[in-house]
Amino acid sequence: MNIRSNQFMNFGKMVKRLVVIGVFLFSVGTVAAQSQSSSSNPYVRLGNKAIMDGDFKAAVNALEKVKNPDTLVTYMLGYSQIRCAEYNKAINSFTKLLDQSPNNFSAYYWRGKARNTLAVQGDNKLNETERSKMLQGSIDDFSQAIQLNPDDLSYYQSRGMAYRDLGILQGTNSTAVYDKEQAAETYQKSIDDLQHVLNANAKREDLAKEIKKVKIYKGNLK
Numbered sequence: 001m002n003i004r005s006n007q008f009m010n011f012g013k014m015v016k017r018l019v020v021i022g023v024f025l026f027s028v029g030t031v032a033a034q035s036q037s038s039s040s041n042p043y044v045r046l047g048n049k050a051i052m053d054g055d056f057k058a059a060v061n062a063l064e065k066v067k068n069p070d071t072l073v074t075y076m077l078g079y080s081q082i083r084c085a086e087y088n089k090a091i092n093s094f095t096k097l098l099d100q101s102p103n104n105f106s107a108y109y110w111r112g113k114a115r116n117t118l119a120v121q122g123d124n125k126l127n128e129t130e131r132s133k134m135l136q137g138s139i140d141d142f143s144q145a146i147q148l149n150p151d152d153l154s155y156y157q158s159r160g161m162a163y164r165d166l167g168i169l170q171g172t173n174s175t176a177v178y179d180k181e182q183a184a185e186t187y188q189k190s191i192d193d194l195q196h197v198l199n200a201n202a203k204r205e206d207l208a209k210e211i212k213k214v215k216i217y218k219g220n221l222k
Contacts, residue, residue, distance in 0.1 A: 041066055044073055051076060056083035071101045078110060087118040105148035109155060112141030116162045128169065128176045135166040153197045157207070160193030164214050171221050180221050187218035 043065045050059035059080040066073050078093030094111035097104060115138035118124060119131045126134060142159035149155065163186050169175060171183030191214050198207045 041073075047073070047076060047080070051080060056080040060084055060086070071097055071104070074100070075104075075107065078107070078114075082110060082114055082117075087114045087121075090114040091118070103148055105145040105152075105155075108141045108145040108148070109158065112138045112145065112158060112162065115141065116158070116165065120165050132166065132169055132177045135162055135169065138162045139166065153200055156193045157197045160190045160197070161210075163187070163190035163193060164210075164217070167214070167217060171217065173222060183221055184218055187214055187221075190214050191218075 043062045047059045047062035047066075050056070050062060060077065063069070063073060063077040063080065066077075069077065074093055074097040078090045078097060081087075081090035081093060091111055091114045094107045094114070097107045098111070101107065115134050119126065119134035119138065124131075139159055139162045142155050142162060145152070145155045146159065167183050167186035167190060170177055170179050170186055172178060173180075191211055194207050194211050194214070198204055198211065201207075
């Protein structure tokens, strides 16, 4: 079954279209056929069913047992790991997927989301320098997704939020990565990305409010 590239943004829509038995095709920049071996693997079938049932923990347990997973299985595993808040594992899964399929913009997007979430979690064990690098990696992932699929506005929005998070870190003078000038530039990039999305949909009041907040953050830099 062919899935258009813009459907990957909403994984909930995609999983409803997964074929339990047969060859499933999904986008890696261009639609590519996946290995038929996955369709006959009992762990893939269990994982697929668990995803459609919304039981992502069961999906992870099943999909982690698949030996030599193809790109589809790796994608399903990575997304399920994100839904289980296993962000480091998700980053590893999407990195493996990108090793197999380097033009998969959706994999870049989800790895970027995992990195961004991990970087801003209050209970993570990352120091400030590591958080800064993680956020920059997230921004790089979103930028790569944009380069490969520039029409998806959600990528710009996610990158804008990651820029905001990095700007907050850089603009806090008590952190090891404090840099006022760099923070100002990062905040402006956040504003530019969010404004790009808002320009395409003027009804997005949430974005308008977020842009105002980022402008305040930038104006309050000391």
